[in-house]
Amino acid sequence: VIGDPLYDPYSDALHRLELFHEAGDFQVVIDEAAAMEPIWQLSPRLHYLAGTAALEFMEVKKDLDILMTPIGGGGLLSGSAIVARHLDPTIRIFAAEPIGAADTAASFAQGHRVTDWHPDTIADGLRAMVGKVTFPIIQDLVDDVLTVSESAIKRAVNLVWENMNMIIEPSSATVVAAIMETPKLFAGKKVGMILSGGNIDPKLFPHLPAVTDD
Helix, strand or coil: CECCCCCCCCCHHHHHHHHHHHCCCCHHHHHHHCCCCHHHHHCCCHHHHHCHHHHHHHHHCCCCCEEEEECCCCHHHHHHHHHHHHHCCCCEEEEEEEHHHCHHHHHHHHCCCCCCCCCCCCCHHHCCCCCCCHHHHHHHHCCEEEEECHHHHHHHHHHHHHHHCCCCCHHHHHHHHHHHHCHHHHCCCCEEEECCCCCCCCCCCCCCCCCCCC
8 A cells, every 4th residue: 555656757766657658558548639629728747746656555565466545536546557557467447436426437338528417425525526537547557446335435444454553535535445355256356546635525524533624
């Protein structure tokens, strides 16, 4: 398990991730991205920076069978998928998404980006729709998008606290929840989970000692 990396747009990691991209077939996606969404006009390669999470993870753990991240807008997932596939073409890549914000799962199943969805989930960091830039990459590189229940997300937050003494936000907890709800898929596998943050509403988890209203 690894947390968020430091995002430095001038770092060596960005250059390395750009080289990973050049090994793929995503140039058309990137060229078109600049005209699609304002944030990508600043840098249509921002998802490379999110991919540093997978880069750091897989440089430490070189024998993973599966890599899994949460999915909201898709930056973390698409960047991680580009890196993971480059480092290990055999690795399986999964995303975890709340069932109440499962536009990516629906898009993945239907073969096109779903644009009409009204998210309703405790995982507020994953309420964004999957992006125009990121979805084609997810289609090409990700094995599956797993949906998880709200109850499983809450149990996962508590499980990580009780066993690791670490607070993770509901959005992060989706990856743990996916394993809890589909254990056979992961049985006997070496699974890497990217936990994407620890921002949490104390009103939802008042029993966690490190969470206060201050």
